[in-house]
Amino acid sequence: MLRRSLLAAGGVLAGATLVPPRPRAEEPVDVLLVLAVDVSRSVDEDEAKLQREGYRTAMTDPRIVEAVQGGMIGAIAVTYMEWAGAEYQRQVLPWMRLTGGRDADRWASALAEAPRASLSWTSISGALAFGTELLDQAPFEAARRVIDVSGDGVNNSGPPAEQARDAAVAKGIVINGLPIMNDRPSFNRRHSLPLDQYYADSVIGGPGAFLVAADDFDSFGAAIRRKLIREIAGRSGPRMERA
Structure with a gap:
């Protein structure tokens, strides 16, 4: 299994395309x-394609672009990371500032070209800790900082998910969830709670945190x-939704 490498001075991880270090910018985003x-490995190749395509088509959706442009600043900054067990987190796309449809198209094209890995185990705690590091090193400034974590299983590697969640929330980060309810046990380990309830209890956190559960990868x-x-858009709404 690949071991995790930490970000250094705005670069990206071993296993991802390297970019030059960037100084911390004053450029604001919403x-x-x-x-x-x-x-x-609970996510098979077809499901992985659906997952990536879901992010690509969502980011270029006119409703998403409208939400970006409707903010006070009219820009957001996004980074895309992948995670598996406690020793594997990878920044796939560096921080990118999006202000409209052209930026969204560039982001979607970059994601389509990025290589994908598949590794064992599920460490939500590792994902949250690494996401916190990415936010701390982001080259943009924002009043709101969010980790959007999606997955199809419970934490079964590394520290408890609650520990990493609480550490992130203490730094003013909001964690939202997208549990994928495919009813497939992760390495034959089932959990006593439905996955959406597990995410509600153990993963999401911070002011206005919420989850949207997907019934399956489709x-x-x-x-x-x-x-x-x-x-x-920073909209309020129910704590748990279903797509």
């Missing part, structure tokens, strides 16, 4: 958004669109 995506695209609109 929200800093980490998209944290499960690539554990409904993932609709779920991420609904979720991104609410996150980007």
Whole structure:
């Protein structure tokens, strides 16, 4: 299994395309958004394609672009990371500032070209801790900082998810969730709670935190669109939704 490498001075991780270090900028955005995506082995190749395509089509959706442009600043900054067990988190796309449809198209094209890995186990705690590091090193400034974590299983590697969640929330970060309800046990380990309730109890946190549950990978695209609109626009709503 690949070991995790930490970000250094705005660069990206071993296993991802390297970019030159960037100084911390004063350029503001409405929200800093980490998209944290499960690539554990419970996610097969077809499901992984649906997952990535869901993010690509969502980000270029005119409703998402409208939400971006409707903010006070009219810009957001997004980074895309993938995670599996406690020793694997990877920043796939560096921080990018999006202000409209052209930026969204560039982001979607970059994601389509990025390589994908699949590793064992599911460490939501590792994903949240790494997402927090990415936010701390973001080259933009924002009043709102959000980790958007999606996955199809419970934490079964590394520290408890609650520990990483509480540490992130203490730093003013909001964690929202997108549990994928595919009823597939992760390495034959079932949990006593439905996955959406587990995310509600153990994963999401911070002011206005919420989750949108997808019934399966086929409904993932609709779920991420609904979720991104609410996150980007900063809208209030129910704590738990279903796509």
